[in-house]
Amino acid sequence: MKPKNKKSFKELFDTAKRSAATYNAPMAIPVKTVNDRSPVVELVNNILQEALEQNASDIHVEPGNVVGRLRYRIDGNLETVYDQIPMELYSNVISRIKIMCQLNIAENRLPQDGRFSYSFGQQEIDVRVSIVPLIKGEKAVLRLLNRAGGFMDIDSLDFSQENKEKFMGLCREPSGAVIMAGPVNSGKTTTLYGALHYLNDSAKNIVTIEDPVEYQLYGINQMQVNTKIKLDFEEALKAVLRQDYDILAIGEVRSHEVAKMLVKSSLTGHLVFATVHTSSAVKVIYRLLDMGIKPFLLAIALRGIVAQRLVPRLCPHCCEVYDVLPDSSIAKALGDNYEPGLLLYRRCGCDKCRGRGIRGRVAIQELLIIDSDLQQCISYGPTLGELEEAIKNTDMKTMWEDGIEKAKAGLVEIEEIIRICNE
Numbered sequence: 001m002k003p004k005n006k007k008s009f010k011e012l013f014d015t016a017k018r019s020a021a022t023y024n025a026p027m028a029i030p031v032k033t034v035n036d037r038s039p040v041v042e043l044v045n046n047i048l049q050e051a052l053e054q055n056a057s058d059i060h061v062e063p064g065n066v067v068g069r070l071r072y073r074i075d076g077n078l079e080t081v082y083d084q085i086p087m088e089l090y091s092n093v094i095s096r097i098k099i100m101c102q103l104n105i106a107e108n109r110l111p112q113d114g115r116f117s118y119s120f121g122q123q124e125i126d127v128r129v130s131i132v133p134l135i136k137g138e139k140a141v142l143r144l145l146n147r148a149g150g151f152m153d154i155d156s157l158d159f160s161q162e163n164k165e166k167f168m169g170l171c172r173e174p175s176g177a178v179i180m181a182g183p184v185n186s187g188k189t190t191t192l193y194g195a196l197h198y199l200n201d202s203a204k205n206i207v208t209i210e211d212p213v214e215y216q217l218y219g220i221n222q223m224q225v226n227t228k229i230k231l232d233f234e235e236a237l238k239a240v241l242r243q244d245y246d247i248l249a250i251g252e253v254r255s256h257e258v259a260k261m262l263v264k265s266s267l268t269g270h271l272v273f274a275t276v277h278t279s280s281a282v283k284v285i286y287r288l289l290d291m292g293i294k295p296f297l298l299a300i301a302l303r304g305i306v307a308q309r310l311v312p313r314l315c316p317h318c319c320e321v322y323d324v325l326p327d328s329s330i331a332k333a334l335g336d337n338y339e340p341g342l343l344l345y346r347r348c349g350c351d352k353c354r355g356r357g358i359r360g361r362v363a364i365q366e367l368l369i370i371d372s373d374l375q376q377c378i379s380y381g382p383t384l385g386e387l388e389e390a391i392k393n394t395d396m397k398t399m400w401e402d403g404i405e406k407a408k409a410g411l412v413e414i415e416e417i418i419r420i421c422n423e
């Protein structure tokens with residue numbers, strides 16, 4: 001499926017290895033060979049380009065005893081791309097990566113972090129690099145951060161029409177707290193950026209505090225936490241509160257101090273976005289109360305919560321429709337949501353999805369608006385059960401219901417929704 005003129009990783013590694021051998025000093029080579037014409041440079045460029053073409057989020061370059069391994073994370077799964085990296089060439093590849101982010105190539109016993117920007121056709125990407133010494137050598141993990149920003153449009157956040165309107169309503173609130181919730185890799189930061197992208201306006205001072213800054217947004221003041229110099233979320237927040245801001249975004253609320261400042265600034269006329277590591281909307285409220293926020297303060301500060309997860313997106317070119325039979329396990333799992341004649345979709349595989357049947361991911365969400373009834377409930381410091389009961393009386397569609405709708409629309413397989421919602 002590769003174009004004829006494109007070299008395979010085997011060819012690229014072999015060429016680089018031959019060229020390294022002619023210098024006959026593999027360990028000393030990096031600086032000398034890492035000029036623009038070096039095969040190692042071409043090799044690393046190809047590793048980056050191939051990762052972009054395959055829509056990978058991360059590149060893993062891993063040492064081994066005899067050979068090293070190259071893996072890409074695609075749609076959340078690690079896939080081996082090449083597992084025959086000659087170890088005599090391995091340090092050159094790592095050195096090239098270090099040079100790209102101006103790290104110390106002589107240091108190979110301590111972890112190092114860096115980043116660099118890279119142009120790929122029209123696309124400009126930021127790459128965040130982490131290098132860690134393992135017993136067999138240094139391992140590099142490169143996170144690819146697309147800078148184009150198109151993916152941050154509210155339309156690309158996978159909201160249902162109803163949730164999209166609610167979300168835009170939340171973004172237009174003059175003040176209060178809006179929380180994005182989900183576990184690691186649930187896309188909550190993308191949703192947070194979606195809100196900032198929507199609100200981005202030269203008449204507003206928008207400030208973020210993040211750990212780490214994942215995407216650079218034009219026109220937004222992004223601050224990175226740095227615990228090495230004791231610049232943690234609390235210190236950063238204290239400083240930012242004096243920066244005449246309109247809108248604030250806090251990367252993650254983990255401590256009582258940060259939660260307190262979040263509530264305080266949303267009660268003093270600011271719109272504040274934050275992410276919280278919980279699995280559902282109801283648990284966000286519970287978590288913030290648990291962090292010691294006074295119930296009556298939380299009730300008036302909180303405006304809304306988006307909780308979400310990511311599920312594999314069915315390839316639209318090859319997925320096939322099927323009839324869900326009444327006595328099938330899927331019909332049972334769907335319960336009241338099943339009706340005879342229900343049609344759902346499953347993966348097949350074609351050239352466009354490289355035979356995998358899936359391409360990219362879709363977010364399933366629940367969006368809770370804090371109305372006056374919920375406000376009253378929260379202000380009494382409810383139990384989790386009481387909160388759940390109160391939420392049932394709102395018009396919120398749960399993540400499960402949102403997932404079923406997306407399965408019916410052919411975006412995802414119902415098995416994935418059942419699996420995620422049962423976790």
Ligand SMILES: [Zn+2]
Pocket residue numbers: 315316317318319348349350351352353354355357358
């Ligand atoms: Zn396909």
